[in-house]
Amino acid sequence: xxxxxxxxxxxxxxxxxxxxxxxxxxxxxxxxxxxxxxxxxxxxxxxxxxxxxxxxxxxxxxxxxxxxxxxxxxxxxxxxxxxxxxxxxxxxxxxxxxxxxxxxxxxxxxxxxxxxxxxxxxxxxxxxxxxxxxxxxxxxxxxxxxxxxxxxxxxxxxxxxxxxxxxxxxxxxxxxxxxxxxxxxxxxxxxxxxxxxxxxxxxxxxxxxxxxxxxxxxxxxxxxxxxxxxxxxxxxxxxxxxxxxxxxxxxxxxxxxxxxxxxxxxxxxxxxxxxxxxxxxxxxxxxxxxxxxxxxxxxxxxxxxxxxxxxxxxxxxxxxxxxxxxxxxxxxxxxxxxxxxxxxxxxxxxxxxxxxxxxxxxxxxxxxxxxxxxxxxxxxxxxxxxxxxxxxxxxxxxxxxxxxxxxxxxxxxxxxxxxxxxxxxxxxxxxxxxxxxxxxxxxxxxxxxxxxxxxx
Numbered sequence: 001x002x003x004x005x006x007x008x009x010x011x012x013x014x015x016x017x018x019x020x021x022x023x024x025x026x027x028x029x030x031x032x033x034x035x036x037x038x039x040x041x042x043x044x045x046x047x048x049x050x051x052x053x054x055x056x057x058x059x060x061x062x063x064x065x066x067x068x069x070x071x072x073x074x075x076x077x078x079x080x081x082x083x084x085x086x087x088x089x090x091x092x093x094x095x096x097x098x099x100x101x102x103x104x105x106x107x108x109x110x111x112x113x114x115x116x117x118x119x120x121x122x123x124x125x126x127x128x129x130x131x132x133x134x135x136x137x138x139x140x141x142x143x144x145x146x147x148x149x150x151x152x153x154x155x156x157x158x159x160x161x162x163x164x165x166x167x168x169x170x171x172x173x174x175x176x177x178x179x180x181x182x183x184x185x186x187x188x189x190x191x192x193x194x195x196x197x198x199x200x201x202x203x204x205x206x207x208x209x210x211x212x213x214x215x216x217x218x219x220x221x222x223x224x225x226x227x228x229x230x231x232x233x234x235x236x237x238x239x240x241x242x243x244x245x246x247x248x249x250x251x252x253x254x255x256x257x258x259x260x261x262x263x264x265x266x267x268x269x270x271x272x273x274x275x276x277x278x279x280x281x282x283x284x285x286x287x288x289x290x291x292x293x294x295x296x297x298x299x300x301x302x303x304x305x306x307x308x309x310x311x312x313x314x315x316x317x318x319x320x321x322x323x324x325x326x327x328x329x330x331x332x333x334x335x336x337x338x339x340x341x342x343x344x345x346x347x348x349x350x351x352x353x354x355x356x357x358x359x360x361x362x363x364x365x366x367x368x369x370x371x372x373x374x375x376x377x378x379x380x381x382x383x384x385x386x387x388x389x390x391x392x393x394x395x396x397x398x399x400x401x402x403x404x405x406x407x408x409x410x411x412x413x414x415x416x417x418x419x420x421x422x423x424x425x426x427x428x429x430x431x432x433x434x435x436x437x438x439x440x441x442x443x444x445x446x447x448x449x450x451x452x453x454x455x456x
Contacts, residue, residue, distance in 0.1 A: 005039045005206035008183065008198050013191055014166055015044060015109060020139030021190075024160050026149045027170035032181060032202050033148050036170065037111045039207040040146065041069055047109035049073035050100060052117035072107075076100050078121055092137035092145075099130070110138070113148040115157065128159070135163055153186060165189040170200075178428055178436050180421060180455050183209060199422045199438065201455045210438045210453065212423035215266040221305045222446035226281040235360065235394050238274030241452040242427070245434055246414065250275075252358070254413035255385040255395045259430075261419045263291040263366060263400050269302050270425065270439060271418065272362065273448050275396075277306040279360055280315050285351035287344055289333070290320040291364035291398065296330050306447060315355065317347045321367055337372045337380050348393070358392035365399045374405040385411045427452060 007015075014021050027033045034056045041047050049072065051057045057073055080101055093104050099122075104110075112118050119127050138145035149157055153169050161167055167186040172179060183198040200209040227236045227243070234248035243249045250256050260267040268291060279286060290299055296318040304312055318330045319340075331347065334340045348359040361384075368377045384395055399407060407415065407430075415430035425439040437452040 005042065005208050007036075007039055007043060007207070008185075008195070008209045010185055010188060010191065010193055010195065011166070011168065014188065015040065015144055017190075018142055019190070020142045021144045021166070022135050022138060022164045023144065023146045023166045023168060024149055024164035025146060025168045025170070026151065026153045026161075028152055028172070029150075031170040031172050032200070032207055033170055034113055035202055035205065035207040036168075036183075037113050037146055037148060038069075040109065040111065041072060044109050045072075046107050047072060047111060048104060048107040049111040049113060050076050050096070050102075050118065051113050052076050052078075053114075056113045074100075074102055076102075076118060078117070080121060090133070090137070092134065092141055092143055095130075095133055095137055107143075109144040109146065111146040111148070114150050115147040115160065116150050131159060131163070175421070175436070176417075176428070180426075180436050182422065195423075197422050199424045199426075199455070201438065201453060203454045203456050208453070210424045210440065213266060213420075213425045213439060213441070215270065216441075216443070217302070217305055217448060218443040218446045220446050223277075223281065223306055223308070224445065224447045226278045228282075236275075236278055237271075238276070238278035239450060239452075241437075241450070245427075245429060245437065245452060246416075247432060250360075250394045250396060251413055252392050252394050253388050253390060255381070255388060255397065255411065256414040257397050257399060257407060257410060257412040257416070259399045259401060259407055259415065259417045261401050263293070263364065263398070265302070266425060267418055268294075268398070269448070270450065273302055273306065274450075276303055276316075276362070280307050280311050283315075283355060284357045285315045285317075285348075285355050285359045287317050287348050287351070287359060287361045288319070289344075289361075289363040289367055290318055292321065292367045292370055294320075294364075295322075296320065296327065302448075315351070317351065319344065321371055333367070333371055335371070337368075337376045340368075340372075341380055341383060345387075358394075360393065361395040363395065363397045365397050365405060366403050369403055369405050374403070374409075377405055378409050382411050385413075426455070 025033050025036060041049050051073060096104050122130055147160055149160060153161060166188040169184045169186055171182045173182055181200050183200050185193055185196045198209045227238060229236050230243050230248040233252050235252060236249045237243055300312050313327055313329055316329060319333050321333050351359045365377055388395060417428050417430055419426055427437045428434055436455040438455055440451045440453050442449040442451055
């Protein structure tokens, strides 16, 4: 799980431009404002931070081994002498020296965290003069000035919000009783905003934004070494991060439920290809009930980039509402749900005899619901789940959130939910319960792999 910090590209363009620019960072307590400006401090050596509380600089001391950062920040105490007379005529460095007593070195980026605390020792009558003087000097000298505001944009300093060139708001939100974090670019003068909302995490004490998920295969694909099952009673998911989250992977003799936002390729292939390719490489057979609208050829097109096509044709039997396949391993779903289950069990038994290994079943419940209705599918899932007890088989069901069928009406042992948040695919465990985890593709190894980054 990657702990490397990062800043959204829109903000980096503003920080790296050779123009005067003022950025206001707003957010309630606990939203990550101080870790955001510390990430700026880490990534830009010609930056300096003036912090008004020890809490603003404490976390970085514990998580950062770069000694140069400690040299580029200082604590501005409340009990200090300030000189603001004729400040509007002075350079930015001279103004800061008068306000802090510190002689600053020339830095392209100056950060003040927080702006309200920074102004407190100054009389209220002078606050407006200080604000105008600092902002004017920063723009005149082509410096970047970052001001951290206390409270969201509705309660923050309205004068700063109107005067700033960019407004960055950080928020902490909740979805299904799980916390996630949002960065919004409310304003950005002189630069086009290609993306105005980002998902981010503070995992590892670093501010890390998470880019939009882009579903793609590596330019050069390989068959990697399969991942062994983490334990005797589990089957690997084909991804070590997910195995760890689930305590070893999918359980043998149990039914697992994967709830997805829809059955498009990013949701189905991201989870299924690593699992099935690993499963087949270990010499194990599988029975697959295809998602609605997916032909066997379409499903195999992605899988065969990492597993030999002959292996797929030999070890997998497909069921679908429409027998749209030229191979001999494709079956049409019957009109009777009980007969369909019998046919699936028959094919599974044949595969187990042939390969002398337990079969894994992957059922897309939208296809079964469209064929039999949600009430019949509940009975099919219950019967399948009951029949798994005492066996080495594992059945994985895929439920789309667009279906009439609800997860609360199904019997299962393990429950994962996969959904989109601000263009990022996220996973969370309903049982076992976990927080939200962002899917970060890892294609450098020539495989459709991913890391799971906790959103904390």
